[in-house]
Amino acid sequence: MENKRNIPIIEWEDMDKKKFYVFGVCMTMMIRVSIYPFTLIRTRLQVQKGKSLYNGTFDAFLKILRTEGATGLYRGFLVNTLTLFSGQCYVTTYELTRKFVSRYSSNNTVKSLVAGGSASLVAQSITVPIDVVSQHLMMQRRGESMGRFRVQSKVEGKRIVVFGQTKDIIVQIFKADGPKGFYRGYVASLLTYIPNSAVWWPFYHFYAEQLSRLAPKDVPHLLLQAVSGPLAAATAATLTNPMDVIRARVQVEGKSSIIGTFRQLMVEEGPWGLTKGLSARIISSTPSTIVIVVGYETLKKLSLRPELVDSRHW
Numbered sequence: 547m548e549n550k551r552n553i554p555i556i557e558w559e560d561m562d563k564k565k566f567y568v569f570g571v572c573m574t575m576m577i578r579v580s581i582y583p584f585t586l587i588r589t590r591l592q593v594q595k596g597k598s599l600y601n602g603t604f605d606a607f608l609k610i611l612r613t614e615g616a617t618g619l620y621r622g623f624l625v626n627t628l629t630l631f632s633g634q635c636y637v638t639t640y641e642l643t644r645k646f647v648s649r650y651s652s653n654n655t656v657k658s659l660v661a662g663g664s665a666s667l668v669a670q671s672i673t674v675p676i677d678v679v680s681q682h683l684m685m686q687r688r689g690e691s692m693g694r695f696r697v698q699s700k701v702e703g704k705r706i707v708v709f710g711q712t713k714d715i716i717v718q719i720f721k722a723d724g725p726k727g728f729y730r731g732y733v734a735s736l737l738t739y740i741p742n743s744a745v746w747w748p749f750y751h752f753y754a755e756q757l758s759r760l761a762p763k764d765v766p767h768l769l770l771q772a773v774s775g776p777l778a779a780a781t782a783a784t785l786t787n788p789m790d791v792i793r794a795r796v797q798v799e800g801k802s803s804i805i806g807t808f809r810q811l812m813v814e815e816g817p818w819g820l821t822k823g824l825s826a827r828i829i830s831s832t833p834s835t836i837v838i839v840v841g842y843e844t845l846k847k848l849s850l851r852p853e854l855v856d857s858r859h860w
Contacts, residue, residue, distance in 0.1 A: 553754050553755070553758050553767045553770065553771065554767075555654070555751075556843075556846040556847065556849075556850060557641070557644065557645065557648075558641035558642060558644065558645045559645065560846075560850055560851060560854055561846060561849040561850060561851065562849050562850070562851055562852075563849075565848060565849040566845065566846070566849040567634060569845045569848055569849065570633075570634060570637065570845055571630060571634065573841040573842070573845055574630055574633045574634075575627070575630060576837070576841075577834060577837050577838055577841065578623075578626065578627060578629075578630070580833070580834060580837060581830050581833070581834035582619070582620055582623050582626065583607070583619035583620065584603075584826055584827075584829060584830030584834075585626075585684075585830060586610075586619055586620070586621060586622070586684045587600075587603055587606045587607060587610070587619075587826050587830075588603075588823040588826035588827050588830065589681055589684050589685075589794055589798070589823070590606060590610075590684065590685070591603070591606060591822055591823040591826055592790070592791045592794040592795065592822050592823040593685065593794055593795060593798045593799070595814070596814075596815060602825065603825050603826040603829055606826075607619075613687070614687065618687075621683050621684050621686055622679070622680035622681070622682075622683030622684045622712075623680075624712075625676060625679050625680045625683060625712050626676065626677075626680040628676045629672075629673050629676050629677075631672065632668075632669045632670075632672035632673040632676070633669070635665075635668050635669055635672060636665045636666070636668065636669035637665070637842075639661075639664055639665040639668045639669070640661045640662065640664070640665035640747075641661075643657075643660060643661035643664045643665065644657045644658070644661040647660050647661060654748075654751055655748045655751070655752070658747035658748045658750075658751055659744050659745075659747065659748050660744075661747065662743040662744040662745075662746060662747035662748070663740045663741075663743060663744035665743060666736075666739045666740045666742070666743035666744070667736065667740055669739075670732070670735050670736055670739050670740070671732075673735075674728070674729055674731065674732045674735050675728035675729060677735070677797065678719065678727070678728050678729075678730055678731065678797050679712060679715055679716060679719070679728070681794070681797055681798055682694070682695050682715045682719070682798065683697075683711060683712065683715060685798060686711070694722070694798070694799060694800045695715055695718040695719065695722075697711040697714045697715060722800070723800070727800075730796060730797050730800065730802075731793050731794075731796040731797035733804065734789065734792055734793035734796045734797070734804050735793050735797075737789050737793075737804070738786055738789040738790045738792075738793045739786075741782075741785070741786050741789075742782045742783070742785075742786040742790075743782075745778075745781065745782045745785060745786070746778050746779060746781075746782040747778075749777070749778035749781050749782065750771075750774050750775060750778035750839075751774075752778075753773070753774035753777045753778055754770055754771050754774040757770045757773060757774060758770055768840060768843060768844070771839050771840070771843050772836050772839055772840050774839070775835040775836055775838065775839030776831065776832040776835045776836060778835075779828070779831040779832065779835040780828050780831065780832070783824065783827045783828055783831055784824065784828075787820065787821060787823070787824045787827060788820035788821075790823070790827070791811065791819065791820055791821075791822050791823060792804055792807050792808055792811065794823075795807050795811070
């Protein structure tokens with residue numbers, strides 16, 4: 547029998563894969579809907595010059611809601627849902643890499659670090675073109691744009707539908723930059739999200755282990771994991787936010803040099819500019835990470851092979 551003080555980790559070989567993918571897509575979609583407004587706000591805060599439009603996360607939320615309505619908080623959302631596929635690739639790569647690394651090391655930190663970084667590499671290769679398009683859609687304010695491209699508000703006297711705007715942005719990106727335009731900021735994305743993912747998983751397990759030692763034995767493991775997730779997310783966000791700011795500017799403003807973008811940011815806004823969007827990132831990551839962690843751990847439990855259910859204690 548397992549020691550209830552230790553939080554068991556469900557590995558890839560322990561799960562029913564069919565259940566895992568069906569439940570996973572549903573869970574990911576619910577998470578996307580809940581956190582997307584804060585993703586949009588974070589991106590606008592990172593791209594704006596100084597505080598020319600918004601004074602912070604809450605101010606941006608109110609102004610967007612007042613001037614653009616609730617739909618303004620979901621600009622580019624339908625395009626962004628295409629990342630559901632990359633999300634499934636992420637978790638599959640993470641779990642398979644953990645299984646592979648376990649052949650050479652039983653250290654959970656090593657397995658989490660390597661698997662997290664590898665999963666992000668695969669996911670970002672799929673996600674970046676989707677992000678480039680969705681971020682340009684996020685920049686479309688009523689009657690103007692914060693980015694390089696602006697969609698036409700009307701075509702032949704009729705309002706453009708959402709996918710019409712998407713097509714418009716895709717055409718403009720292709721005309722301006724060619725196919726490589728859809729991978730603008732790819733290196734910056736890798737330099738942002740690989741470290742973020744690689745750091746998050748070890749810290750998540752670390753915080754969970756520490757809390758399990760401090761908490762009473764009858765505290766549910768899922769509660770400890772729900773607390774550990776946001777702590778790990780805040781840690782990872784703080785460490786990687788400078789690169790995230792640069793990534794957003796490279797993709798939205800069409801810059802080609804990471805170093806040049808960094809230098810310009812330092813000249814215009816100083817070191818403080820590297821913290822832009824951090825509060826929105828942490829605010830959005832806290833509830834979303836709780837949902838992700840609870841959902842992911844519940845998903846793995848629901849996907850546990852029947853013959854293993856009775857041997858696990860939560």
